Amino acid sequence: MxxxxxxxxxxxPKPEAVLRAVTAAMTEYNANPGRGGHPRAVAAARQVLATRTALAKLIGAPDAMSVVFAFNCTDALNLAIKGSLRVGDHVVATRLEHNSVLRPLCGLAARGRIRLTLVDPRPDGFVDPEDVAAAMNGSTALVVCTHASNVTGAIQPVAAIGQLAKSRGVRFLIDGAQALGGMPVDVGALGCDLYAFPGHKSLLGPQGTGGLYIRPGITLGTLREGGTGSASDSLIQPMERPERYEAGTVNLPGIAGLGAGVEYVAPRxxxxxxxxxxxxxxxxxxxxxxxxxxxxxxxxxxxxxxxxxxxxxxxxxxxxxxxxxxxxxxxxxxxxxxxxxxxxxxxxxxxxxxxxxxxxxxxxxxxxxxxxxxxxxx
Ligand SMILES: Cc1ncc(COP(=O)(O)O)c(C=O)c1O
Structure with a gap:
């Protein structure tokens, strides 16, 4: 080894409690959460809510429904980016971003749907919030910044960028892939509207897990539509969270394992x-x-x-x-x-x-x- x-x-390794939680979800209450009223389905739904609640507490989100599950951080970033932007919008991001931010943005820009400005870091490897401010214009609809560079580990001044974005009424998305679980994160103090994270890195959960914090009051466009176990007589994707963003059967074993990961990490x-x-x-x-x-x-x-x-x-x-x-x-x-x-x-x-x-x-x-x-x- x-x-x-x-x-x-x-x-x-993943903590023993994570492995046990995954196994329990697949053996003790293996059922489809939110898709039935029988005891196992209820137990499954309770576990999904427990993980959501633990994540919301960890990031200082005002309520559990502000956290929606995704398959990884890339999935959460795609939802945040594509669900936020309209044709003609301008976006400011940094050159330090991971391809899970750059490719969706550059793809939209290449198709002429958005305009994109990428801000260089200073020679010391940190982005200057003033450079982000200078890159914004009247059509800027979104600012995106990584919390910590996945290449150098440099923690970016996201709270200062958040303040600037807020003062201009611009939506702010943080890529928390290299931060959440390794340092305190308070979405209110960071002034972000959206915070994307993986479950399988510092939160010690299984692969196939991740999530997005969506500030209350924001409604995103959807990446996927389908069954939600709610409002099933309607042919239109519901507006309510979290169902709006979680079409189809969720990753119950992964989410159960992620919950155990969060319970392990939070007190430590x-x-x-x-x-x-x-x-x-x-x-x-x-x-x-x-x-x-x-x-x-x-x-x-x-x-x-x-x-x-x-x-x-x-x-x-x-x-x-x-x-x-x-x-x-x-x-x-x-x-x-x-x-x-x-x-x-x-x-x-x-x-x-x-x-x-x-x-x-x-x-x-x-x-x-x-x-x-x-x-x-x-
Ligand atoms: C900064 C950053 N953003 C996004 C991602 C994508 O995360 P995932 O692999 O969970 O999709 C990574 C993965 O390493 C990353 O380091």
Missing amino acids: SVYLDHAATSD LSQIMMRERELTSALMEGLSAIPGIVVYSPAEEAARAGIVAFNLGDLPSAQAADALARKGYAVRGSLHCAPGAHRFLGTLTRGAVRASVGPSTTFEEIEGFMDAVRQLTH
């Missing part, structure tokens, strides 16, 4: 955050001391998520990641689905090695990893 340092892709959040900061600091210090290594993540501990990106001299990052895998370390090389971030770092050709930590990572593993990197530089 290799040492897993790829938590930014998906977390591993500050502990997890502090530990991940210390682990990444150990990584940053160790890697920076190795001759020939270039580190791309921010030096300030509190300014980065549990991610450290680097390169070994001129070695292509995919080769470095393969060599590290042979030494028993699972890290990701190449491009991390965020071409603008790589262009900014000057790593669009060779990519970067990304080591990312999780609650289970130990300092011994970090030491061993650095030994392995040192061996590669000799």
